[in-house]
Amino acid sequence: MSRPDALLPRKSPRQRRARLTVASLLEAAAQLIETQGMDGFNTNAVAERAGVSIGSLYQYFPSKDALTLALLEREAGRFEADALAALEAPDGPAALRHLIGASVRQQLERPELARLLDEQEGRPELRAHLDKGRFGQLIDTLLQRPGLPRQMDAALAAADVAALIRGLVDGAGERRETDLADLQRRVEAAVFGYLERAAAAAPGGQGRECESGMRAGPGPA
Incomplete structure (x- = not known):
């Protein structure tokens, strides 16, 4: 099943630095969910916790649902x-x-x-x-x-x-x-x-x- 645009990653990380950025964003999202619950989980909070700009986050994830x-x-x-x-x-x-x-x-x-x-x-x-x-x-x-x-x-x-x-x-x-x-x-x-x-x-079990x-x-x- 094809994904709607809101769930599609905007681009795939190819270089090591980009992969590290995405990994950092995902772990920041995980930590926010653990500590703040879903109510405290949003793209701005994830970017801040990961130490990257919100623009960098949106390069990869167009929405909170895509990140989830x-x-x-x-x-x-x-x-x-x-x-x-x-x-x-x-x-x-x-x-x-x-x-x-x-x-x-x-x-x-x-x-x-x-x-x-x-x-x-x-x-x-x-x-x-x-x-x-x-x-x-x-x-x-x-x-x-x-x-x-x-x-x-x-x-x-x-x-x-x-x-x-x-x-x-x-x-x-x-x-x-x-x-x-x-x-x-x-x-x-x-x-x-x-x-x-x-x-x-x-039946017939022995x-x-x-x-x-x-x-x-x-x-x-």
Whole structure:
């Protein structure tokens, strides 16, 4: 979907100095959102905090919404880089634990920023320009790894796991939780419990033990 002009960057930073300016503007925006909320977040305040002129900001971002969308994309890119490291894990359980950890870190390492950006992400005019499908695709890939219970409907299981992770993590953010380890423990319990029970409840499920010690549904070894 093409973006309206108000959300399109005016130009892309190509030289190192320009990239540093854009990075400074995005981090200034993040800090303002954390400390002042969305009411205190505006282009003039961002430019002032970043130490650049408002004209320099408008060279790259034509509106507050364009800046918000760019910040959402920055945070999504950071999460994706962390989450994709799950592919390097030795087995399915370790990979899924890493992915859950990445989700918890994104939400609770900068909790106020994450919480307020979650609200902005819900705006249709911004959400339409964010790619939300890759999270589910990564989970689908991880569920095929050795050591996890085999699911009768892998695509449905991946969608359910994505919903579980998002729901629990976003809920913790809304409650302003701060304990990363406790949230990770609870999300792991929910996700692995779901996978085990769903596999066992499938028609013909035999609850075969995986190497990880989890129970798995039927399927070739």
